Structures are given as structure tokens and as C-alpha cells.
Amino acid sequence: MQCIASFLLNVRHLLLLVVALWGWVAHAGEYTEIAQLINTGNLTQAMAQVDQHLLKKPKDPQLRFFQGVIQRNSGKTQEATSTFTRLIQDYPELPEPYNNLAVLHASQNQLDKARAALEMAIRINPGYGTAQENLGDVYAKLASQSYSKALQLSGTNSALSQKIAVLRELLVHGATKNQKASSNAITPNQTALTTPVRPAPGGTTSGNAVMVLPQQPALRGGNTTRARPNVNAEIQATLQTWANAWSKKDMTTYLGAYADNFDPSGVPNRQAWENEQRKSMQQKGTTRVQLEDVNITVHANKAMVKLRQIQETKEGAIVTSHKTLNLAKEGAHWRITREYTRG
């Protein structure tokens, strides 16, 4: 029952996507035909067109994205997986290939891999609705598996043997209203556009199904945005102040690093969170906090930072955690809006 409902939901999403796509492609006609062919199941023709276009633009991520979708829809799971994987390697800042890779993993019941890929997509774009919904489905399915183990339910339980409902796949890796299909395609060497052209920060929901990409040039490994070195330095300085305040148990400065709209997940309100932080800082014998492998991604006045946090305690223990911090610029200062540990 649940399965049919979510399948229908998926179809509805897909249709919404297609409809929105028509709207988009009014501006960028080049890939309309390909999208149409894919939608109507004319995969061989679609692939032929893609191959043709690829001759002219061999690195175009949208074309490669189409390739992966076509391969998947043709049942060529291995090829599709490798297409998306290579796309991810070349364009690690694009969230959509992660989403579609997750769809492939899920279809093969590799739920932990699907989960990892979706979490990556969301880390790149926290407002990424489709990936969030897909991740919710994956979590629900993973939960079922754990529950089944906990309750010692046999493998013949139909809930277990059912494959996860098809996750929402993306057709288009996204573009903005004013773009021509190829001219603003994301390439590694392009310098930043001066005006962000996205309709709204933080991505879009499925109502406007065109997924929006960050407009900065591709970011790799530890490199930060070439076009805005000062922002990077600002953020680094902010985090260093925060870490120092923590080491010295300077609560005022430490708490001051957090934005007013900081999301204290799990705690009912800001005051309760602050009390928790105070208590925690007093109780724990942390003597030093160091930050390493700081990896900053900036979008307009928002940033996402992944780093390794190393705490030394007075008992001599060393605690290492991988943290992700979201920051936002408020006036002249960067402040932390979200903080969580992964691994």
C-alpha cells in the first residue's frame, strides 16, 4: 500500500519535473529534444543525440548527466554508475549526480551507499529538496532493516524483501532562467560570475523542479574560491577565534560566534542550548581545540565548512571529530548557523 502511494508520488514528482523542464527549456532549446526523447522512452535516439552533442562539447556536464540517465533507464546499471561516478569526480560541487547515483545504489539495495551519496548531495546544497526526500526514504528503509534485525523477523517478511521504492531521479542537472544551455555550464576553469543568477538562495523545492547550481567555479579538495580570497580568510579567522574561545572557555566569545538563528537541533530553544554549552564546557576538561583540513565552500553570503576538530582534554585524551559548519554573513561578520559532527 505504502509502496504504491510513494510510487505515485515519484511519478508525480517526475511529471512536475518535466513540466518545469518545459518552462526552462523555453529559454534553452538545445537539450529539449533530448529530454523529450528520454521522457518518452526513446532511449536509443536520445543517446544518439547526446553522443552527437558530446562531440562538440565533450566535457559538458549536462550531456554526461543525460548519458547516465539514459544508461540507467536502459537497465545499464554498471555503466550508469560509472558515468555518474566520473561526473562526480570531475564536478564534485554538483549535487545532482550524487542524487542519481544514490538512486542506482538504492535500486540494488545498497542502502548505506545510497545514504552516503544523498548526504553528500545535501551537504553540497543543504536546501536540496529532492535529495532530502530521497534520503528520508532511504533512512526509513534502513530503519526497517534494523527493526527487523532487532525483532528477529525472518527474511521472508515482505517488508524486508520489497526493494525500496524507486527514488526520485533527476533529469536535468539544473540551470537558471537566463542561461543559455552551454555558455554558463559549470566548467572547472571558469572564473566566478559577478551576479548570482539563481532565483533564490538555498535551492528550490519540487514545485520549481529545476535544480539550481552554485555559481562559483568548481571547488576542489582544500582549494577555496579563487575569485574571493578575502572571504576565505574572513571565515578562517572567525573559526579560529571560535576555537580559541572554546579552548580558553571564553563563553561570551564562543557563544558570540553563533548566529541568532542558529539551529540547535534537538534542543527546544536558544537559551536551553546555551545552558547546555555552558554546562558542557565546564564539565569537560577540554584544554585545547584545533581545527585542521578546513574545507570552505562559499555561496554568496553563505558558507559550508568541513573540518577536522581535535580536542585535547586535561586527562590527555585526544578527541577527533569531523565537523560540518554552516555559516552566514551577518553585516560584517560570519556566524555559525548549523553545526554537526559526522564520524
Next chain:
Amino acid sequence: MALRRFRTLHIMCVALMVAFALPSGAVDAERKKVSRAATKASYSHNTVGSNGSADGIAEARLIDIYKLVGRGQNREALFRAQELATELPHFHLAQLVYGDLLAAQARRITTVGDVPDALMRTAADNLQELREESQRRMRALQERPPAGTIPSQFLTLSQRSRHAIAVDASRSRLYLFENTPQGLVLRSDYYISVGKAGIAKAVEGDQRTPLGVYYVTSSLNRKSLTDFYGSGALPINYPNRLDVKRGKTGSGIWLHGTPPDQFSRAPRATDGCVVLANPDLERIARTVEVRSTPVVIASELEWVKPGKVHQEAESFKATLYAWRDAKNTGDLDKVLGFYTSDFTASGKPLKQWLSSNLKTELAHTQGRKIALKDISLLRWTDSADTMVVTFAELASGHAGLTKRQYWMREGSQWKIFFEGSA
């Protein structure tokens, strides 16, 4: 985004209990965990058991996860739950908690084991048992024995007993003590399962765990046992002499481990045995000595300062010494006064047993006075007041005999209703 609303995990009773009531020093030093780094360091303190997890560690990790949830650190809790469930896939409670934390990423959770109905089907009992296990574990860690107290049954324990065990059925907990020269010291405690039908065993097959003062009689190697018993078994002497006097039947009550597909069992799950997770059983089996380790099993333990029972112990010893003195006089009638009228041993009536017994002993001691050493007194009070007394009876120059006597209080007088070697 819609999803973020559902990230809050509300394990109502657990989270509240944990966040506000669980003292940081809840478990013994070996199991204090502050961080994963510290966790790794302290793993090495214990020899790794057969399930890749040292005694008590699995529970400590589970409690850490609860604490993280209580502090709102759900991502960290999720990660740790994944680690635990992956390492011990047969630790069903950990799987349940992991399932909850996964589900919490997508929807609101309102209870421990928030399993969708469709999935549960016939497993409602299993779910209920897991919730009970969770509650019992939590409660035992919250309600700690006050520092420096011991179970009230241990009036005095000689150094011949290097360890002692006490089981609190109401808390599903087993407490392991070391008997140091300064007295009993609690070394560790573990979650246990008792009989399906509960406690107060009376007859064979009643699926109840007996209550009383027992001793470990042997240690069975895992190789001589089926998988069902896990890492090994420590049989105890049910029925003891008080049980026999009361006409209780049944046998084969052991402390033992769990089968390979189940890390720990429900609070009431066994045929009467006391069951522990394998790493915990292994620790106990490696530590305690056979024959000299008492095992007190009570429906609920009462914890007292050793000083409180010291007076009782001294007062009883006076009675014991009076018995010794009577024996030393060789006066049969005088000695007779210390025994109950319904005393039977080896099928002989009291007077007969005593006279032949006494005669044999006197022949051995050849008129030398006997002395009592290494006295242990364990008091058991239910519908009657009884004392299990163990001591070495020596005459100078002769190797002593270890005796065990069962005394019962009749009115204001203590009398022996069973006597034999231990």
C-alpha cells in the same frame, strides 16, 4: 526543509532519564566513557572476549548513545549506533535503537522502538521485551548502590572466599564483588535474565529462578556445552539445604551465557537459570573460584554499610563459639541443644548422628580443643530467619575440615538444621 522538523528524536522516558538523572560516574572506572578516544583506550583494559567486546562494554556504548540523544547530538548518536549495531548485529536492543535513530531522520519518534505496525506483525512480544530490557538496564545504572554498601546477606565473609556474587532480580542485575582484606568491594555489575515465570523457584520445571544463598559448585567449559549456553556455565547448588528442608525440587540452575544469534536475552526469558551476555559471563568465570564463591539471589537486594551488620555477625559468632565450646566439653546433651529437633543427616535421627559423629571427631582430635577459623556468615531471611555458616574446624596439628552449617532461628535461639562438609 520539511525534513529538518523531524530530526528531533523524542525517546521520552529514556532521554529525560538520561539527560537529567544519569550520574556521570554511573558505571565502574573501567567503563567510564568520555569520548571515542577514551573508549579505545579503556577497551584495552579488559581482555577481549569471544564476541569482540569486553565485559560491560556493549552496554556502556548503548548508554553513551542514549546520553548523546539526551543532549540532542543525534548525528553523533546515529553514527555510534551504526558502529555498535554493525559490530554486534545480534545485540537486538542496539539494532532497535539504531532503527529508531535512522527513522528519526525521516519522521518524529515518540517511543523506544517506534516500529511501524506493518513491520511488527507477530513481533509485538519481542518489541515489548526489548523495551523492558532497555528500561531495566537504564534503571540499574541510575539506581546505583550507595558507595561503600554491600548486600545485607553478607554478614561476614572469610578470605577463603575471594569473590562473591549477588543477584537483584527486580533490577535484572548481577553484582560481582572482590572480597578484599578490607571487605567486599563492588567490581562490576551486569544485566541478567531470570526465569520466564520469574523468581522463587519451588518445583522442577516451574521456569523460575530460585531465591536464596548458594555457592558456585563447578565451572563448565564451553567445549563441553552446546551453543545455547554460550561462553560457559557456572552451576550453583540449588536446591540448598534450606530448599531441601522445604521440599523444593528441581536442579540444574546455572549462571550461563547466550547463544550465538542473541547477544542478550529478555529480562524474563530462561528456564530458571541466570543468563548473562557472553563477555560478562566470561569475565565472571575467569574471576571467581569454584566452591568458595557465594551467590546470593534476592528478589531485591538491600544495601547496607558493613558496620551495620558487624554487630549481628559478632552476636551470631558468640552462638557459634558456644557450640564449639560445647563440643569441646564432649558433653553430648549440651551439644544436642544446638540442633533442631527435626535435624536429619544421612537419614539418621539427631541423637544417633551426633553421638557417632562426635565420637569420630573426638577420636581424631584426641581430646584437643577444636578451633574455628575462616568463618563466613550469610544471612537469609524470608518466612524464616536462617544463616548459612561456613568455617574450617581445626584441632592443632591436624588438617582442618571445612564445614557448612545451616542454622535457623527458633524464637530467640539459633539452631542448626543441617551440618555437613563444604
